[in-house]
Amino acid sequence: MSSLALSRPAPALAERLAGVASSPVRELLALLDRPEVVSFAGGLPAPELFDLDGVRAAYDAVLWGSSARRALQYAPTEGDRELRARVAARMTARGLLTTVDDLLVTSGSQQALTLVATALLDPGAVVLVEDPTYLAALQCFQLAGARVVPVPTDEHGIDPAALADVLERERPALLYLVPTFANPTGRTMPAQRRAEVVELTARHGVWVVEDDPYGELRYRGAPVLPLAAQPGADDHVLHVGSFSKIAAPGLRLGWLRAPSRLLPALTVAKQAADLHTSTIDQAAAAAWFAGADVEAHVMTLCSAYRARRDALVEALPHALPQGSTWTDPDGGMFVWVRLPGTPDTADLLHRALAHDVAFVPGAAFYAGTPDRATLRLSFTTNTPERIAEGVRRLGAVLAEV
Incomplete structure (x- = not known):
């Protein structure tokens, strides 16, 4: 490459992108192709419940x-x-x-x-x-x-x-x-x-x-x-x-x-x-x-997701340290957890991935000062049995720290 080419200024990006961070959820999805990972990270509907025939x-x-x-x-x-x-x-x-x-x-x-x-x-x-x-x-x-x-x-x-x-x-x-x-x-x-x-x-x-x-x-x-x-x-x-x-x-x-x-x-x-x-x-x-019978399809989704929510909420008390809090939602896809003290769940995620379990650290969801002791768990894409195993793995990670 010529010295003239090296001295040319590089075209600039728009300034509006400067303060916009990449989504950690999107980044995690790219890392979680391994089937052995129990992922609570993505806010995804369960693909096996898609009305493919319809x-x-x-x-x-x-x-x-x-x-x-x-x-x-x-x-x-x-x-x-x-x-x-x-x-x-x-x-x-x-x-x-x-x-x-x-x-x-x-x-x-x-x-x-x-x-x-x-x-x-x-x-x-x-x-x-x-x-x-x-x-x-x-x-x-x-x-x-x-x-x-x-x-x-x-x-x-x-x-x-x-x-x-x-x-x-x-x-x-x-x-x-x-x-x-x-x-x-x-x-x-x-x-x-x-x-x-x-x-x-x-x-x-x-x-x-x-x-x-x-x-x-x-x-x-x-x-x-x-x-x-x-x-x-x-x-x-x-x-x-x-x-x-x-x-x-x-x-x-x-x-x-x-x-x-x-x-x-x-x-x-x-x-x-x-x-x-x-x-x-x-x-x-x-x-x-x-x-399609859309109402029946939605009822099927709700029945499956209800069982998955219940499995997650019932497993958490046995895995989270004393003093933890979590939501028990009436619907949707997410449970929000806060761990006691001042841990950084972004650091905890690295340990979790080594144990083949994933979640989303809570800091990215804050516009103000983040509470880094929080994390989001999505329950929709795993069966109740797989959820129980994922929470067991998460508990083992928490026990280490």
Whole structure:
């Protein structure tokens, strides 16, 4: 190589990437191909529970039907109308009155968050989040140039009194919440607190994004109405949903329910991002909803995941050191653990991997000062027997330290 080539300046990356960390979950998934590892790390649905026959039949119906060529063509940005109608009907049945025209289909719920950030956040805008919260949402808001401010939580989710203080002090543009079976904690915000949050944010003129990928995975107790269904929510609460947890994440299909005055801006943001979500995948999803017994499929998921949650929660007292605490979620995919004292679970992970067991250290889920003694365990991808073995291995690691 010539000296001239060596002296040339290297092209620069965008500054917006500087403060955005890589996801430790994604990095762990790349390391866990070994079948002997019991992984509690990935927040993944169980692949053996995918409705493979139903999805195959749905694609066959689309590709061999009279509209096959249309399913391979460009499509409206807003999304397949039949698919939106089926989503609207399911949301209405869950207590959130929704029409076709309230919805925008997205390429997974993660894209919905990106569109929201594009439409609502200028660089330097303040976004409030629960502490801890979903780490890919933190990445999304940081990439948008927002200043992410944590709000304290308790066993019921975000603390309304703390939220009121932060709203006064920070004048945020947006509040992001996972109020039902939260990632990473598994906690669910009770109805009265949801009403308080909606009233507080309406009074301060703040957008609220309700991320709800797990709401249909309930194993115990009565459903709680979404934030977006609370009185006074219509003009400022957005609701984000996903097919990933009840159908299959490989479809990369989600949706965004938003106030009518906001949908045009979100649609423009979607056009700029990818024109529209995959036409054929949307058509197949609509065909799956039409041809499959979706309610029975969701019941099957809940039955299997309930047994797996129970296996994890029942095994933890025998493996964790005295003084540990953990959540016992009514649904979803996660149990959140705090170990006694001040250990760093990132260091503990290295020992755990040597014992063929994995988890996600808790620090990455914090926008504020992290509690490094925390960790997230996902129970959905292992059988109860495998969960028991994984917790036994984790207990052996903890006993060493």
